[in-house]
Amino acid sequence: MIMAQELEGSNPALNIGIFTAFVVVTLFVVLRASRNTKTASDYYAAGRAFSGPQNGIAISGDYLSAASFLGIAGAIAVYGYDGFLYSIGFLVAWLVALLLVAELLRNTGKFTMGDVLAFRMRQRPVRAAAATSTMAVSFFYLLAQMAGAGILVSLLLGISSDVGQSVVISVVGVVMIIYVLVGGMKGTTWVQIIKAGLLISGAALMTVWVLGKYGLNFSALLQGAVDKAGPGGESLLSPGAQYGTDALTQLDFLSLAIALVLGTAGLPHVLMRFYTVPTAKEARRSVVWAIALIGLFYLFTLVLGYGAGAIVGSDVIANAPGEENSAAPLLAQALGGPLLLGFIAAVAFATILAVVAGLTITASASFAHDIYANVIKKGKVDSKEAEVRVARITAIVIGAVAIVGGILAKNQNVAFLVALAFAVAASANLPTILYSLFWKRFNTSGALWSIYGGLTITIVLIVFSPAVSGGSEAMLPNADFDWFPLSNPGLVSIPASFFLGWLGTILSSEHNEQKYAEMEVRSLTGAGAEKAAAH
Amino acid sequence: MTVSEREVADDVWTDVHRSADFAQLRRRLRGFVFPMTGLFLGWYLLYVLLADYAHGFMSTKLVGNINVGLVLGLLQFVSTFVITGLYVRFANRNLDPIADRLRAEVEGESR
Numbered sequence: 001m002i003m004a005q006e007l008e009g010s011n012p013a014l015n016i017g018i019f020t021a022f023v024v025v026t027l028f029v030v031l032r033a034s035r036n037t038k039t040a041s042d043y044y045a046a047g048r049a050f051s052g053p054q055n056g057i058a059i060s061g062d063y064l065s066a067a068s069f070l071g072i073a074g075a076i077a078v079y080g081y082d083g084f085l086y087s088i089g090f091l092v093a094w095l096v097a098l099l100l101v102a103e104l105l106r107n108t109g110k111f112t113m114g115d116v117l118a119f120r121m122r123q124r125p126v127r128a129a130a131a132t133s134t135m136a137v138s139f140f141y142l143l144a145q146m147a148g149a150g151i152l153v154s155l156l157l158g159i160s161s162d163v164g165q166s167v168v169i170s171v172v173g174v175v176m177i178i179y180v181l182v183g184g185m186k187g188t189t190w191v192q193i194i195k196a197g198l199l200i201s202g203a204a205l206m207t208v209w210v211l212g213k214y215g216l217n218f219s220a221l222l223q224g225a226v227d228k229a230g231p232g233g234e235s236l237l238s239p240g241a242q243y244g245t246d247a248l249t250q251l252d253f254l255s256l257a258i259a260l261v262l263g264t265a266g267l268p269h270v271l272m273r274f275y276t277v278p279t280a281k282e283a284r285r286s287v288v289w290a291i292a293l294i295g296l297f298y299l300f301t302l303v304l305g306y307g308a309g310a311i312v313g314s315d316v317i318a319n320a321p322g323e324e325n326s327a328a329p330l331l332a333q334a335l336g337g338p339l340l341l342g343f344i345a346a347v348a349f350a351t352i353l354a355v356v357a358g359l360t361i362t363a364s365a366s367f368a369h370d371i372y373a374n375v376i377k378k379g380k381v382d383s384k385e386a387e388v389r390v391a392r393i394t395a396i397v398i399g400a401v402a403i404v405g406g407i408l409a410k411n412q413n414v415a416f417l418v419a420l421a422f423a424v425a426a427s428a429n430l431p432t433i434l435y436s437l438f439w440k441r442f443n444t445s446g447a448l449w450s451i452y453g454g455l456t457i458t459i460v461l462i463v464f465s466p467a468v469s470g471g472s473e474a475m476l477p478n479a480d481f482d483w484f485p486l487s488n489p490g491l492v493s494i495p496a497s498f499f500l501g502w503l504g505t506i507l508s509s510e511h512n513e514q515k516y517a518e519m520e521v522r523s524l525t526g527a528g529a530e531k532a533a534a535h
Numbered sequence: 536m537t538v539s540e541r542e543v544a545d546d547v548w549t550d551v552h553r554s555a556d557f558a559q560l561r562r563r564l565r566g567f568v569f570p571m572t573g574l575f576l577g578w579y580l581l582y583v584l585l586a587d588y589a590h591g592f593m594s595t596k597l598v599g600n601i602n603v604g605l606v607l608g609l610l611q612f613v614s615t616f617v618i619t620g621l622y623v624r625f626a627n628r629n630l631d632p633i634a635d636r637l638r639a640e641v642e643g644e645s646r
Contacts, residue, residue, distance in 0.1 A: 081593075081604055085586055088611045092579045095618055099568040219599030226600070238594035239586040239604055250587050257583040261576070280634075284626060291619050295612050438565075514545055517552035524560055525634045527551075527641035528543055 011338040012158035018346035023175055023353075026194055030179050030187035037184045040384040041530065043391060044111040044365045045275040046186035048530060052282040054193060056289020059273050061192030062358045063090075063264075063290070064199060064297055066148050066351045067418050072298070073331075074324030076305020078314050080225070080236030082243055083305055085253070087298035089260030094294065096430075097265040098287040103280035104437050104523040105271060110530060112362075113271050113429065114370035117436050117451075120515035121444040124375045129451040131370035133428040134268040136455060137421050138363035141269075142356060142398070144417035146173070146406025148325075149352045155322040156329060156345035166407045172353055173403035179357045180364070180395045185276060188357045195354040198347050200293060203300040206328075206344075209335050210307035221303065224310030236309060252486045256419060259490030263422030266429030269362040280526045307331055356402060364394035416467035416475070419488050420458070427493040428454030431501045437523060440516055442505050449504025454497030461489035543641060551641055560633040567625050575618055582607055 041047055050058070068090065075083030109115030114130035146169060153159050153168045179191055214221040226233040235241050243253035264270060274283045308317060308327040311334050320326040332344040368391035373381045381387050432450045435442040461484045462468065468475050470482035486492075522528055551557055585593055586604060593604030 081586075081608075084605075084608055085583070088579075088582070088608055092575065092611060092615055095575050095615060096572070098619060099572055099622060217599075219601055222600035237600060237602055237605070238590055240590045243587065244590060253587050254583060257579075257587075261579055281631065284623065288619055288623055291615060295615060299612065514549065518545070518548035520561070521548050521551045521557065521637070521641065524557070524564060525551075525637040525641065527638040 011342060012156070014338055014342040015156050015345040018342045019349045022194075022198070022346050022350045026191050026350075027175075027178065029190045029194065030183035033186045033190050034183045037186055040111070040369075040388050042186065043184035043388045044272075044361075044369065046184070046189050048276060048278045049186075050189060050276045050282075052277055052285025053289050055189070055273060055277050055282070055286035057196045057293065058189045058192035058276075059270065059286055059290040060200070060293040060297065061194075061196030061354055062269055062273060063294060064196065064351065065145060065355045065418075066152070066348055067144070068297075069199065069203070069301070069351060070148075070152075070325040070328050070348060073301045073305045073308060074317065074327035075242070076302060077225075077308035077312070077317050077327040077331075078324050079242040080306075080309070081239045082241050084302055085239065085243075085257070086260065087301060089257050090264065091291070091295050091298055093261045093264035094287060094291045096262065097270070098284070098291065100437070101265045101271070101433060102274050102283045102287050105433070106274045106277065106280045106283040107526040107529050108437075108519060108523045109275065111272070111275055111369050112366045113268050113433070114366060114374075117432055117447055118370075118374075119436070119519045120512050121436075121447055122510075123379065126444055126447050127370040127374045129448050130432075131366045131375075133424065133451050133455050134366040134370075135363050136459075137266075137268055137424050137429070138359045138366075138398075139401075140417045140424065141267075141421040142359045142363075142402045143405045143409055144421065145352050145356050145359070146402050147409035147417070149349070149406060150410025151322055151325060152345070152348055152352070155326060156341075156348070165410055169406045169410065170403050172349070172356070173399050173406065176353055176357045176360060176402075177396055177399035179353075180361050180399070181392055185272075185361055188354075188361050189273075189276060191354045191357055195347070195350045196293065199351060200297055200300075202344060202347050203297060203304065206307070206332060206335060206340075207300040207303045210303055210311070210331070213307075213311070218303070221306055221310055225306045225314075228310050228313045229315075236306075236314070248485055251491070252488055255486050255488040255491035258494060259419065259423045259426045259488055262430050262490070262494060263426035266425035266433060267421070268366065268425075268429070269358045272362045272365065273358075278531055280529070304328060304331060311335070360395050360398050360402070363398050364391045367391070367394045416462065416465075416487060419467070420462050423458045423462070423488065423490045423493060424455055426490055427458045427497045428452075431494070431498045435501050435505070439505075441511065442501070443508050443510040443512075445508035445510065446501045446503075446505030450497045450501030453500035453504075454493060457496050458489050458493040461486075461493060465489065547641055551637055554637075556633055556637055560630065560637065563629050563633075567622070567629075571618060571622065575614065578614060579611065582611055 037043055072083055072087050105116050108119055113134055114127040117130045118126040149169055149172050150165050153165045159165055159168060179187055222237060225236055229236055243249045277283050277286055308331040312330045317327045317330060329341055329344055333341040368387050372390045373387045428451045432447050464481055464484045465487050466474060466482045467487040469479040595603045
């Protein structure tokens with residue numbers, strides 16, 4: 001349970017003021033950007049008019065969630081080296097997206113993951129499956145972010161009452177819905193770009209500041225963290241502090257590491273970003289920019305994490321409200337006083353807002369485009385306006401669910417939800433995408449087996465894992481049905497869904513040679529792909 | 536206006552799919568991305584296993600407080616950046632020209 005108690009020295013009015021300024025500026029930009037949002041391509045894919053570098057910055061904005069920023073810096077401050085391991089998995093994962101997914105997906109699809117998966121399959125069942133998995137991943141991720149918003153509220157705004165926190169979560173949700181409704185993909189993309197700029201420059205400033213205090217000598221900074229931690233502080237420099245306790249936690253870490261590296265290229269809100277650029281070549285440039293910025297940012301968090309350990313001290317952080325999550329805010333306060341703290345707090349909020357907006361537009365697009373237009377209306381929608389209207393209504397519903405979920409989850413330990421989102425993305429989505437793009441024999445049956453199989457196995461294993469019941473750290477500490485020993489199911493669920501995709505395929509004789517030829521030519525050459533809309 | 540699906544006849548896709556140019560494009564793409572994926576996933580897995588099970592080795596100090604674990608971790612960053620650069624160079628030189636030619640062929644025949 002997170003103590004609802006603000007950080008000492010924090011100035012809630014200042015924090016709220018800076019955050020309000022961010023909301024005002026971004027709303028203005030969203031309003032301006034929305035003037036050209038007319039067609040489905042505008043709403044879902046920003047008219048495909050963003051350049052590679054712009055989209056790359058937006059991708060890093062979408063990807064660097066509060067969990068990356070506060071969570072990784074905090075984990076490094078408290079556990080040392082083990083926190084660093086997360087960031088490596090999150091970064092290397094982008095090579096899967098770059099080499100195997102981004103360009104081919106951009107060339108083959110239009111708006112959603114379902115476009116690609118259903119291309120040479122029977123449309124309705126595969127689109128329904130793709131939308132189910134897209135919405136599942138988005139929902140888990142969304143809930144994790146909204147719960148994080150609740151923790152941040154109590155931490156940074158000094159709002160400790162239950163009602164007050166619920167009000168702030170609702171405000172965050174409503175602002176997010178406005179971004180999505182008014183701005184569509186274009187407005188949301190600009191929010192991501194602004195947020196990424198603030199986040200990365202804020203982290204860069206703090207990194208230089210911390211290194212400056214130690215004579216630009218990283219080794220001296222590490223020594224500072226070790227000294228501050230007192231006896232046994234040496235362990236901060238070595239792996240194992242968090243995961244090395246026994247064979248089971250080691251296996252759990254291996255499982256997490258595999259889900260992280262394979263999950264990114266299956267996250268629907270990341271995939272959808274590749275449709276906002278005009279060509280596959282721009283999609284490639286987007287990933288290059290994203291890799292550069294994300295890599296740079298994780299190098300910053302390494303310095304910030306050890307810096308928080310050295311300057312604030314891991315004991316202070318572990319005992320502060322919000323625990324690990326308070327490392328970066330506490331460091332900001334130690335360096336630049338209430339003003340820098342206010343800036344970092346506002347950036348953290350902006351991060352949640354932007355990531356939640358990206359997830360909402362993805363889930364609503366998938367519902368409107370895959371379920372409404374293709375499953376319910378069988379591809380014969382009266383007009384694209386009707387489809388976009390459904391997407392907007394869906395966005396409101398998802399926003400409302402996110403607000404209610406965030407309020408309910410605000411005092412729960414829902415850290416496992418991010419791991420769950422990555423595990424589902426790696427298990428249900430990635431195998432299906434890869435088979436679909438590269439395996440000629442793959443068919444409808446295989447796609448359904450790998451999506452539903454991967455989704456089911458992952459959720460079942462998580463429900464019966466120690467993350468949900470059976471321990472003091474679990475979501476339901478008093479219940480006890482944790483027969484699956486690992487908190488991260490990837491080690492089992494990923495190979496299982498690759499296997500199921502293969503098995504489902506060979507058990508069915510369906511094969512559409514003609515469509516396969518068309519899909520392969522499209523995916524490799526970009527022929528026939530939608531270009532940027534001219535405005 | 537863009538070329539929509541209906542404007543391209545089915546046999547154009549099949550013809551291009553059977554062409555020697557396309558076979559070469561596919562061979563080049565797969566010949567690069569599959570081994571490279573195996574390489575970086577293997578290297579990542581090696582790193583994860585070392586961090587997970589070889590604590591002593593990873594804690595070996597090299598210079599000051601910089602130990603093997605930190606260097607290997609930073610090398611993961613370096614290899615990610617290098618592979619990104621190699622792929623972009625390869626794609627620009629060896630994939631894009633063929634892809635552009637084939638795309639023009641498909642979209643040209645449909646007009």
